[in-house]
Amino acid sequence: MKKIKIGNAQAFWGDRTVAPGILARQVPNLDYLTLDYLAEVSLSIMAIQREKDPSLGYAKDFLNVVESLIPLWKNGSKLKVICNAGGLNPEGCAKACIQLLSDAGLEEIKIGVISGDDVLQHIQSSPHRFINMESGEKADTISDSIVTANAYLGAEPLVEALKKGAQIVITGRIADPSLTVAPCMAEFGWSWDALDKIAAATIAGHVIECGTQATGGFSTEWLTIPHPENIGFPVVEVFEDGSFVVTKPENTGGAVTVETVKEQLLYEIGDPDNYLSPDITASFLSLTVEQEGVNRVRIKGAKGKPPTKKYKVSATYRDGFRADALLAVYGKDAAAKARRSGEIVIERVAQCGFKLERHLIECLGCGDIVPGVASSSPVEVVLRIAVADERKEAIECFSKEIAPLITSGPQGITGYTSGRPKVRPIFAYWPTLIDKGLVTPKVEVIAL
């Protein structure tokens, strides 16, 4: 039975930049490589970059990935790469890639550019039509502060790009599992009515989209995972019938077991009978997950229903500024000293005329990361103070009140080495839905 091998070498913008090149060399017959660059706030960061320079607004690190793969392509590799590094400027990203490929003499490589996910104009022109999925508020409330709004597109435009011969496909906002669904649709020629198969490919994409979280990373029994310093990235072998095997390259660390795969299956899902993606509504309730061999786990039994008629939209808006500070306290009553020091900082900022809108004091080491579950009073703790306010000056004032604790705070306080905490803008998340009919994904395939 025909099968294709799809690997993931980037779970988020910040994952190991050397991983794609390493995975491609570890698995010479890899068919597709998927990379994920867009967390919720990535697009906000790219919006700021593009404001300063219109040729930016995409993940520049992707160019380093392309450079690392050029030697393989020059050697005849047919590896295809699919990623959302395009951010707010997929065309700009593609042009920069074309330049690199051309300099390397690889003019025949075609790049698919997918856009149309940007729906900011829709929301700005009819804000009353868009409702926050969590709060129920209308988008009028963020009219003045909205920064970005992007729909999570599905696999269909990517399939079109692949069928037109694209070897690299660059998108903006896209549903992560669609990066895996698209190669399956293109290679196997499944119909869009093959709901169970599309569900299977979607679940396969969900398993690998977080990279090493499928190969032992972020697992409960992590201390038992062999060679985590050399942990392999996941490869999924998808078969024509929709079943798939999760595995990783030979001679790498990590572990692909029923446990590590089940943990990733359950990661960031809601109702497991209705896992929503733009391509399908998938059910996990008939899946079987079995160890087929060393570091090989086979998943069968996915069931699918038609997708909803709306795209999920991730909008972001400016919501003031924030900063966080860390200091350590050692000795008798460390926790009490740390908490008191935190309260002093907030009080001093108030004395300067800024009653901070929000603040949080956490005593790390005391169990405060998850309050109320377990607590202790260790000999050393880390004081963390996090603050947020609409007024930048309020946060700047806070930032200057940390160092003075060194001489006015408790003896035993230490760790002020990284300078004043940085004042950062907050880009808050505003989830909503948009009718699919209002969005037109655009597919362009370019070459030099």
Add this chain to the structure above:
Amino acid sequence: MTRFLYEIAYARSGDKGSSANIGVIAKDSDSYALLVKLLTEERVAAHFKGLHPKRVIRYELPNLYAFNFVLEGVLDGGGSRSLRLDSQGKTLGQALLLMKI
């Protein structure tokens, strides 16, 4: 017989906007049967009362000996807005495993 949940299950948590989810996978079918009775929405809500969940929903995946718990509203605006160190709920799975069962 008092045990900790980590003796009979694995977990993994993550965020979904302002809510968090915790997947709990029982190590075997007997443990799953026990947890169906004991690991209720009320017990999970009580365990996390310090985070003030608006609601806790339990989904069952008997085919995987697993549950998915959704804790609504625990992430206080989520990702970039929440002031908590663990604004993405990545520690909640391990926190749940500390429950006495």
